[in-house]
Amino acid sequence: MTPLLFMVLILMSFLLFSPYFAVSIGKKLKKNFWTVKRISIIITGYIGLGLIAYMYLALSLTGNNEYKTLSSEEIERIMIDENQFSSSLSQKQGDQFDERYLVDEWSMKLSSDEVTLLRESEDTYGRIYVLIDWRDDAGSNEIYVKTYQIPHVNRGIDLTKEVTNNQFEFADDTLIVKKPPEKQLIFNSINPKIEMLEWSVPRLHSKDYVVENSVTGSTYLYLNVPNHVTIIDEGKLRFYP
Amino acid sequence: MGDIVCNLLDKNYRNKKALNKLSCSIEGEKIIGLIGRNGAGKSTWLKLLAGHLKPTDGEIRIFGENPFNSLKVASNLILIEDTMTFPPFLNIRELLKMAGDFYQNWQGELAEGLLKYADIPLNNYHHKLSKGQASTFNLIYGLATRCAITLLDEPMNGMDEGIRTDMYRAILKEYIANPRIIIISSHHLAEIEHLLEEIMLIDHGEVVLHLPLEAVSQMLVRIKGEVNEVKEMTGYQDVLYEKQDVSYEVIIERNKLDETYDKQSKTLIQSVSATEVCKLLTNKSKGGIDDVFNS
Amino acid sequence: MSLTHKTFPQVVLTQVKWKVMAYSQALITLLILQIVMYYFNYSGSGMSTRGNGLLSLQTHFYSLDGFVISTCLWSFVTAYLIQTKDYRKTNLSIVSNRVTGNIANALVLVFYSFIATIIVHMSLYILVAFIQLVKGITMFPDVSLFNFLHFLVSFCLILLAASSGYFLSSLFNLSKILGGLFVIFFGLFLFRVFDEQLLTIMRFYFEAGYLLFIVKALITASLFFTLPVVFLNRKEVVRG
Numbered sequence: 001m002t003p004l005l006f007m008v009l010i011l012m013s014f015l016l017f018s019p020y021f022a023v024s025i026g027k028k029l030k031k032n033f034w035t036v037k038r039i040s041i042i043i044t045g046y047i048g049l050g051l052i053a054y055m056y057l058a059l060s061l062t063g064n065n066e067y068k069t070l071s072s073e074e075i076e077r078i079m080i081d082e083n084q085f086s087s088s089l090s091q092k093q094g095d096q097f098d099e100r101y102l103v104d105e106w107s108m109k110l111s112s113d114e115v116t117l118l119r120e121s122e123d124t125y126g127r128i129y130v131l132i133d134w135r136d137d138a139g140s141n142e143i144y145v146k147t148y149q150i151p152h153v154n155r156g157i158d159l160t161k162e163v164t165n166n167q168f169e170f171a172d173d174t175l176i177v178k179k180p181p182e183k184q185l186i187f188n189s190i191n192p193k194i195e196m197l198e199w200s201v202p203r204l205h206s207k208d209y210v211v212e213n214s215v216t217g218s219t220y221l222y223l224n225v226p227n228h229v230t231i232i233d234e235g236k237l238r239f240y241p
Numbered sequence: 242m243g244d245i246v247c248n249l250l251d252k253n254y255r256n257k258k259a260l261n262k263l264s265c266s267i268e269g270e271k272i273i274g275l276i277g278r279n280g281a282g283k284s285t286w287l288k289l290l291a292g293h294l295k296p297t298d299g300e301i302r303i304f305g306e307n308p309f310n311s312l313k314v315a316s317n318l319i320l321i322e323d324t325m326t327f328p329p330f331l332n333i334r335e336l337l338k339m340a341g342d343f344y345q346n347w348q349g350e351l352a353e354g355l356l357k358y359a360d361i362p363l364n365n366y367h368h369k370l371s372k373g374q375a376s377t378f379n380l381i382y383g384l385a386t387r388c389a390i391t392l393l394d395e396p397m398n399g400m401d402e403g404i405r406t407d408m409y410r411a412i413l414k415e416y417i418a419n420p421r422i423i424i425i426s427s428h429h430l431a432e433i434e435h436l437l438e439e440i441m442l443i444d445h446g447e448v449v450l451h452l453p454l455e456a457v458s459q460m461l462v463r464i465k466g467e468v469n470e471v472k473e474m475t476g477y478q479d480v481l482y483e484k485q486d487v488s489y490e491v492i493i494e495r496n497k498l499d500e501t502y503d504k505q506s507k508t509l510i511q512s513v514s515a516t517e518v519c520k521l522l523t524n525k526s527k528g529g530i531d532d533v534f535n536s
Numbered sequence: 537m538s539l540t541h542k543t544f545p546q547v548v549l550t551q552v553k554w555k556v557m558a559y560s561q562a563l564i565t566l567l568i569l570q571i572v573m574y575y576f577n578y579s580g581s582g583m584s585t586r587g588n589g590l591l592s593l594q595t596h597f598y599s600l601d602g603f604v605i606s607t608c609l610w611s612f613v614t615a616y617l618i619q620t621k622d623y624r625k626t627n628l629s630i631v632s633n634r635v636t637g638n639i640a641n642a643l644v645l646v647f648y649s650f651i652a653t654i655i656v657h658m659s660l661y662i663l664v665a666f667i668q669l670v671k672g673i674t675m676f677p678d679v680s681l682f683n684f685l686h687f688l689v690s691f692c693l694i695l696l697a698a699s700s701g702y703f704l705s706s707l708f709n710l711s712k713i714l715g716g717l718f719v720i721f722f723g724l725f726l727f728r729v730f731d732e733q734l735l736t737i738m739r740f741y742f743e744a745g746y747l748l749f750i751v752k753a754l755i756t757a758s759l760f761f762t763l764p765v766v767f768l769n770r771k772e773v774v775r776g
Contacts, residue, residue, distance in 0.1 A: 036330060039560045043651070046567055050658020053665035058681055060668065072679050121589075154586070154593055156679035163590050182587065186594045188580070190664045191678035192657060193686040194693075195582055195599040197742065293628060294772045304539060310769065312547060316631040317539050324775040326625050328558030339554045343547075343631040345540040382629075389539055 057190065068158040075153055082150050082217075089131060089220065089239070104147035108170045113228055115143065119235035121179035128167070128177050129239035130221045137226040144224040150217035155189065160217060167219065177235060244268050244422060245290065245390065250299035252285050252446070259285040261446035262299070270420035272412075274454075276430050276519045277443035283426045284322070286443065287392045290424075291320035303390065316344070321383035322394040323376055327367045333378065334363040337385075346387035346419075355381045355411060359404060372399035380408055384415045393425045397432070409436060430516045440515060444523040457515045462498060465490045466508030474498070474508060481521045484531070492521060547631055551640035554630070556647055559623075562614045566652055569606050570659040577602050577663055597678065598664050603656045604690045608697035611652060615645050615701035619709060619764070625775050634769050642761040645698045653691040657682070685746055692753035699760035706764030710771060 061069055070078075085101065108115070117130060147168075151160045162183055169176045220239075225231065231238070245267040252260040259282045267273065277283045288294045289301060292308035292315065301308055308314040327336050333356065341347040356363065359377045361370065370378060380396045393412075397405050413436055416423055427433050430440070440457050442450035450457065461481065464471050468489040475493050482492040492513055513521070542550075580596040587593065617623065618641050627637045661681075668675050708715030741749050 034330065034561050034564060035332065036335065036557045036560055039330075039564055042567065043560075043563050043655075047654060047658050050655075050661045053658070053661035054681060056665050057661060057668070057675060057677070060674070061677060061681075066674070067676070069676060070679075075679070127590075154591075155595070155676075157676050159591060159593075180590070182589060182592050184592050184594070187596070187676055188667075188673050189595050189597045189676045189678050190660065190681065191581075191597045191599040192660060192681060192683045193599055193678065194601055194604055194689060195597065196601050197689065197746075288774060291628075292633070293774050295770070310633040310635065312542065312544060312631070312633055312636065313539070315633055316542050316547075320628070322775060325629055326622070326775065327629055328554070328626050330561050331554075331558050335557070339630065342550045342554065343542075345542070 069156050070151075070153055070158055071156075075156070078151055078153065085148070085150065085220075101148045101150060102146060103149040104145075106145050106147075108143045108145060108175065110141040110143065110173050110229060112173055113141070114173060114230045114232060115225075116174040116232045117177075117235050117237045118174055119177040119179075119237060127216070128219045128221065128237060130223060130233075130237040131239050132231060133222065133224050134227050135224055138228055140226050141229070142226070143229070146222040146224075148220040148222060150219075152217035157187065159185070163217065163219075168221075177237065244304060246300075246302040247286075247289075248300045248302075250286070250289065250301065251297045252282075252289060252294065253297045259446055260289070260296075263443070263446060263448055264299075265441065265448050265451055267422060267424075270416075270422060271438040272416055272423045272425065272436050273439045273441055274430060274433050274437040275424050275426035275441050275443065276428065277426075278428060278523055281443045281523070282446040283443055284394055285446075287320055287322075287394050287424070287426060290390075290392060291318060293320070317388050318390040318392065319344075319383050319386050319388040320392040320394065321379045321396055323372075323379065323398045325375075325379045325382075329366065329368050332364050332366050333361065336367065336382075337363070340382065340386060344386040344388065348385040348387060351415075352381050352385035355384075358407070373401055373404065376400050377404060377408065381411075384411060387415075387419050388421070390422045391424070393423065395426060397427075405432070409433065412436060430519055431514075434515055440519070442519050442522060449522050450519075454515060457518050458512065460495060461492050461513040461518050461521065462495050463490065463492050463511040463513050464498075464508060465511070470508050482524070492517075542631060544636065547636045548640050548643070551630070551632060551636060552643045552647070555640055555644045558626075559614075559618060559644065559648075562610075562617075562648065563651065563655075565614075566607065566610050566655060569610055570603065570655065573602050573606050573659065574663050574666075578667070598660060598667070598675075600656060600660055600686065600690055603659050604693055607652050607656050607690075607694050611645070611649055611694045611698035612701035614648065615698040616705040618645065619702050619705035621709065621773075624709070624773050628773065628775055634771065634773070635765055638761075638765040638768065642699075642702070642765075645702060645761075646695065649691060649695040649698050652694050653687060656690060656694075657687065688750055689746055692750050692757075695757045696753050699757040703760040703764060706768055709764075710767055 081101075119128075149160060149163075151158055152163045153159065162185065167178060167180070169178055221237075245265070247263055247265050250260050250263040251258070261282075263282070263286065275283050275287070285294065289296055290303065290308060292311060295309050303311075303314050303318065306313055308318065331339065337349055337352050340352075341349050353363065356378065359374070359381070361374050361378055367375065367378065376396065376399045380393065383391050383393060383396070397408065400408065409432070412423065412425070416436075424441075425433055425436070434454070437454050439453050440450065441448060452460075464474060465488055466474075468485065471489050471491060475491060475498065478493065478497050480491040480493050482490075484490045498510075577598060581599040581601050582597055584595045584597065585593065586595075624637065632640075664675050667673070704715065704718070707718055741752055
C-alpha cells in the first residue's frame, strides 16, 4: 500500500462524490430542477444519442473501404475453410482447392532443368508453403504457379492485402521468397469489452478467443512442374503432405 | 375481540421506561383523544401500534395481527407525525398519485381540494414546505388514505390558528363521511375536545383513564367554601387538589362526595372540565405549580 | 370500516415502480460521472502492439474499462445511500413492511444496474463517435460493435458493486460497530497483503471463464441482497 495509491484512492472518491455535491448545489440554486420528468427525458435522450452514435459508427464502417471488417461468423468460416484447405492439400487434390483463395496465377520459364527455392529471411518460416505437382511434359521448361492466400485477419480487420505484396521474385532459375520491410500500421479500435479482463481471464476453451483475435493467413504456392525438372529446396519451403 | 388490543405493553429505551404495562382495548369506529404530558409515552405507543417499534414485552393485536412487519396492518393503518418524510424528488402531485397506488381507499380529489384550500401548491416539494404547511399536508395525506385506523400524533403542530380550526373541521367531516378509528394525540385537550368521543389519558407509560368524554367531565367536582364545612363535606378524604386563600377550594371525585350533606350551606359545588380532569390526574402534587412557590 | 387487502407481490411491485422514480436523480449523477470519464478516456483506454515480421500493428483501443469501473463505484454509493436511514424512513409513509421494502430496494438496484450498463455502452459509442468526428480518424470495431457476453459481464460487475454497497449499508444500519468492524477487517484484508488477497478474489471469480463468473456474481449479489432482508427484519425504523 503505497502513499501514491492512497492518494489516487482519495482523488477517486472525491471525483465520485463531486457529482453528488454538484447535484445538491444545483438543487439549491435552481428550484426543483431535477424533476422525475426531466430526469427521464435526459436519460432517454442520452440513450437515444448513444444509439445514434452506434448507428453512425456502424454506417461509417461499411462506408470505409480501406480495410474490410469481418464479423465473427465470417472469421469462423475462414477458419473452417482453412482446415479444409490444408486437408485437401495433404491429399494433393489440386483440383479441389478453394478458388476463392486463389490470388495469383503466373508462370516461371526455366532456362535449365533446375529450379532453386530460396528464402530471404528466416522470418517467413511457417507462413509460406510450396507444394509440388508433377506433370509429364518433357518438351516444356515452364512451371505454372498458383498462389493461394488464406486471409490475414487481425481483430476483425482484414489485412490480407498488406501481406501479399511482392512476396516472390523469380530470376535466374531461382524462386526467392522475399522479406519486404516490416509495415507499420496504426489502428483505432472500439472494443465494447472490459479489456482488463480480456488479459486475465483464461478463455482457452472459448472459441471467441480465437475468433476475435486473429487468423494468420498462410500463403500456399502450388507449382505445376514438368517431370524432368529438379527442385533444389534450399530455403526448406517445400510442404510434404 | 377489539380492533386494537394491547396487553401489558412494555417499551424500554436503553434504561428509560417509556411504556409500563400498558393495556387497553379499542373497538368500533370513534375518535379518541390521546392525552398526556410531554414524555408520557403517547408517541411511543402510537409508534408501537403502527409497527415502527417492537414492544420490549407484552402484546399488541391490531385486526388480530401483530403490527410489526404486518402488511395487513400497514395497508389499513397510517401514523401521521410531524417528522414524516417523503421521497425528496417527488413533488406533491406525484406524492398524491403514489398514495393512490398504495392505498385502495385513497381520496385523490379530496386531498387536492384540501391542499388547494390550504394554499399548498401541488408542484412544490414536501421538504420545502414550511413547518405548518408540512403538518397540514401530512394531516391531509392521513385523512385521504381513509385507513381503518388513522393515528394522528400532534397533527396541528406549527399550524396557524385559522387553518387549525379548518383542519379540525376537516377531520370531523371526513370521519362522518367515512367512520373509522381516529386517535388524535395532543397535550392540548381543550382544542380537540369537541371532536372526541373517548378520552385516553396516559401518564408515565400507563393508561390512567380510558372513558367516554361525558364520563370524564362528570368525574370530578370542585367544592369551594369555608374550610371546615368543605372538609366535613368531603369526609376528610384525600383530595386531588386543594387551595386556600380567601376561601378553601378542593377537587374530589364525584362518587366520594357525601351527597347527604346539607344542601343549604354556602358551599359552592361545580363540575370540572375534562381538560382540568386530565391535568389533575397527572399532577404530581395537590397544589400544582403553586406548591413550588409556596414552600 | 372495511379492511383493504393488498398481496405481497402487489405491494412490492408498486414500491418498485415508485422507488425507481423517487431515486432517479442517481442516474443524473451517473451521467455526470460518464462525462467526467470522457475526459480520462479521450486519448484511448489503452494500446496494444502486435507484430509478426511482416506487419507491426499498433492498436489504440477504446474500451468499457473506465466507464464500468466508475459505474461500479457509482452503484456502490447509490446502493449505500438507498439503504441509509433517511431513505428507509420514507417507507413509513407508504404501505410497506421491512421485507417488501428490502426486496423493492434490491429490485430497484437491479433495474438501475441494468440501465447503468446500457448507459455505459452508450457512453462508449458517444465518445468514440465524437472522437471519430473531431479527430477525423477511422474507428474499427473489435470484431463487433456490441458484445453480448461483455454486456452481461459489465452488468454483473455493476450489480456486484451495488449489492455490496447495499450489504455494507445494511450492516451499518444494523449496528454501527458491526459495520465499522467489517470495514476495518475488509480494509486490512485488502491493503495489508494487497496483491495476494485481491488476486485470490479475482481468481475465485474469473478463473473459470466468463460464464461461470456471471453465475458466481449473480449468486453473490443475491446473497448480499437477501441477507439484509433477514437480519434487518427485526430492526425498528422510526421517523423521529
